Amino acid sequence: DAKTTQPTSMDCAEGRAANLPCNHSTISGNEYVYWYRQIHSQGPQYIIHGLKNNETNEMASLIITEDRKSSTLILPHATLRDTAVYYCIVRVSGGGADGLTFGKGTHLIIQP
Amino acid sequence: DTAVSQTPKYLVTQMGNDKSIKCEQNLGHDTMYWYKQDSKKFLKIMFSYNNKELIINETVPNRFSPKSPDKAHLNLHINSLELGDSAVYFCASSRIKSTDTQYFGPGTRLTVL
Numbered sequence: 001d002a003k004t005t006q007p008t009s010m011d012c013a014e015g016r017a018a019n020l021p022c023n024h025s026t027i028s029g030n031e032y033v034y035w036y037r038q039i040h041s042q043g044p045q046y047i048i049h050g051l052k053n054n055e056t057n058e059m060a061s062l063i064i065t066e067d068r069k070s071s072t073l074i075l076p077h078a079t080l081r082d083t084a085v086y087y088c089i090v091r092v093s094g095g096g097a098d099g100l101t102f103g104k105g106t107h108l109i110i111q112p
Numbered sequence: 113d114t115a116v117s118q119t120p121k122y123l124v125t126q127m128g129n130d131k132s133i134k135c136e137q138n139l140g141h142d143t144m145y146w147y148k149q150d151s152k153k154f155l156k157i158m159f160s161y162n163n164k165e166l167i168i169n170e171t172v173p174n175r176f177s178p179k180s181p182d183k184a185h186l187n188l189h190i191n192s193l194e195l196g197d198s199a200v201y202f203c204a205s206s207r208i209k210s211t212d213t214q215y216f217g218p219g220t221r222l223t224v225l
Contacts, residue, residue: 043116043202043216044155085153097143097167097208099157 004088009107018075020106022088025069032093033064035073036100039084044102047073047086051093083110115139116217118203124223125193133188133220135203143167144186145204145214146178155202161186162208193224 005023012018024033034049048055048062050071055062061074075082087105091098116137125131137144146158160168164180175191190197203217 038155041219043204043219044214045216046213049213097145097160097162097206099145099147099160099168099170100214101157102155104154 004090004103006086006088006103006106008104009109011109011111012075012078014080014110014112015077018078018082018108018110020073020075020086020088020108021070022073023070024088024090027068027090028092030092031090033062033068033071034089034091034100035060035062036087036089036102037084038087038105039081044087044100049093078108078110080110080112082108084108116203116205116215118201118217118220120220121218122221122223124225126225127193127195129193130189130191131193131222132190133201133203133222135186135188135217137184137203137205137215137217139205139215141205141207141215142183143206143208144180144183145206146186146188147202147204147216149200149202149219151199159186159188190222193222195224198222198224 032051035047036044038044048060050062064071085105085107087102119134143162145160149155158172159178161180177189179187200219200221202219204214206214
């Protein structure tokens with residue numbers, strides 16, 4: 001799986017959009033970008049994933065650059081409950097039973 | 113209903129003891145996992161099971177033995193506990209055809225004294 005690089009920490013004001021960047025310059029053509037988050041003392045939670053096109057669901061939006069070497073997770077209206085460590089993971093989709101490879105992630109702190 | 117549950121939530125024990133952590137999922141998934149999160153917060157895969165068969169064993173000491181009585185359960189038994197085994201252990205599950213979306217349990221915090 002390709003390696004990812006994320007900022008160690010970020011702050012965002014409550015109610016504003018939180019934009020979390022991720023670099024994955026060695027991503028392969030068949031690798032997807034996944035985002036998970038871990039709220040303090042809880043298990044990781046799936047957020048969203050995508051291959052090439054931008055994706056949106058009820059939790060967030062995922063913007064992937066045209067060259068696919070980087071992406072941004074957007075939480076449109078951050079709340080205090082969004083304070084968590086966010087993990088960007090790149091991997092081949094489907095098949096097999098591979099575990100997820102978590103990096104250090106970005107600690108997002110939502111400020112009141 | 114809880115999708116992936118683990119028991120116990122906290123486990124404090126002495127070095128050298130043998131202990132088990134239980135995991136159950138009610139999502140109908142056929143693949144289950146154990147992850148370990150150490151004190152530095154690194155989260156690493158330990159095992160994965162598909163249809164009760166071991167798929168991945170990531171350089172985990174053989175003191176750790178996963179047991180899957182059926183597709184809905186994956187228990188973790190640890191023999192001769194060591195101080196370095198202190199960590200939070202997370203169980204997860206997914207469908208084999210969609211292993212990307214893994215659902216995690218709440219974790220079991222193991223403290224070895």
